[in-house]
Amino acid sequence: MENIDKIKAHYGFTAKDAMNLKGLFPLMEPFSRNFVEGFYDHVRHFEDTSKFLKDEETIKRHQDALVMWFAALFSGEYDKGYFKELERVGMVHVDIGLSAHYVNAAMHFVRRYIMDVLKNAVKDPRECVYLSGSIDKILDINLDVFTSSYIEEEKRIRFLSYRVESYLIQFARRFSYGLNLMLVLSLVVVGIIVIGLFVYDFAHIFDGDIEKGLLSTLGSLLMLWVVIELMDTEIHHLRGGKFAIKVFLSVALVAVIRKILVTSLYHGEVGAQLSLVAAVAVLGAVYWLVAKVDK
Numbered sequence: 001m002e003n004i005d006k007i008k009a010h011y012g013f014t015a016k017d018a019m020n021l022k023g024l025f026p027l028m029e030p031f032s033r034n035f036v037e038g039f040y041d042h043v044r045h046f047e048d049t050s051k052f053l054k055d056e057e058t059i060k061r062h063q064d065a066l067v068m069w070f071a072a073l074f075s076g077e078y079d080k081g082y083f084k085e086l087e088r089v090g091m092v093h094v095d096i097g098l099s100a101h102y103v104n105a106a107m108h109f110v111r112r113y114i115m116d117v118l119k120n121a122v123k124d125p126r127e128c129v130y131l132s133g134s135i136d137k138i139l140d141i142n143l144d145v146f147t148s149s150y151i152e153e154e155k156r157i158r159f160l161s162y163r164v165e166s167y168l169i170q171f172a173r174r175f176s177y178g179l180n181l182m183l184v185l186s187l188v189v190v191g192i193i194v195i196g197l198f199v200y201d202f203a204h205i206f207d208g209d210i211e212k213g214l215l216s217t218l219g220s221l222l223m224l225w226v227v228i229e230l231m232d233t234e235i236h237h238l239r240g241g242k243f244a245i246k247v248f249l250s251v252a253l254v255a256v257i258r259k260i261l262v263t264s265l266y267h268g269e270v271g272a273q274l275s276l277v278a279a280v281a282v283l284g285a286v287y288w289l290v291a292k293v294d295k
């Protein structure tokens with residue numbers, strides 16, 4: 001709760017106001033039960049009243065609490081205990097889901113009721129205005145504390161959702177980092193396998209089939225180059241760099257070129273080769289366009 005002295009100072013509430021209110025106790029206290037009746041007549045018209053004041057027991061408890069609250073307004077003691085109690089009442093209203101609007105509207109009735117009692121009892125207009133100033137201040141302070149409970153609750157909910165959100169984001173970041181590390185590891189494994197393939201293809205040269213050996217070796221070299229490219233891109237990405245879409249196009253290009261190399265070994269596959277060449281042309285054009293945009 002904001003500093004009590006600060007709240008009082010902001011409303012210009014002084015020791016004189018406290019004395020004025022205490023002086024009004026003998027006048028106001030006998031009206032407390034009548035006040036509660038009027039209060040209930042007023043709030044009865046609110047649409048949701050029956051939802052909150054739902055049974056005789058709750059109504060009785062609320063009415064007794066209102067009598068005490070009304071008397072405390074004129075107790076002359078507005079210390080830490082008084083403010084703690086107001087804060088508690090505010091929280092009770094928040095907890096039951098009572099709209100702040102109803103509290104404000106009810107307070108409007110409270111003010112009118114007390115002012116009517118005052119006007120009927122104090123005939124000197126100047127005295128009446130003077131005393132009503134103190135009444136206004138204490139009612140405004142009450143409303144301020146009640147309203148703060150709603151604001152505190154809203155802040156708490158916002159703070160909670162902010163924390164949940166930041167935990168989620170943190171978790172997602174770590175998870176994505178873990179996935180990226182897994183990707184690098186998988187690329188290392190793929191790299192080792194491609195080296196094995198390169199050695200295997202290279203061995204064909206010594207089998208006597210030099211053409212097949214050379215073309216296959218070239219194909220596996222291209223694959224090795226792709227793995228290196230992919231790893232470089234991934235490391236760059238892990239260090240916070242932009243993700244290079246170009247690398248995916250080069251992977252596709254290399255895969256098709258390798259296929260061309262392999263199919264060129266078999267005669268009579270002209271149709272298949274032509275479509276592969278067309279695919280290289282299309283991929284090459286897209287690669288060129290992306291490279292141009294990147295620049």
Ligand code: HEM
Nearest residue numbers: 043049052053058061062065066069089092102103106107
């Ligand atoms: C100036 C306006 C109001 C004041 C000063 C006030 C005062 C109080 C007080 C002193 C309590 C007792 C808190 C406790 O000790 O547990 C209370 C509780 C409650 N108030 Fe109000 N009230 C106001 C407006 C309203 C309105 C407009 C409604 C409903 C339409 C309402 C419904 C309730 C309910 C349901 C409880 C809980 C009762 C229980 O279960 O014990 N109040 N209020």
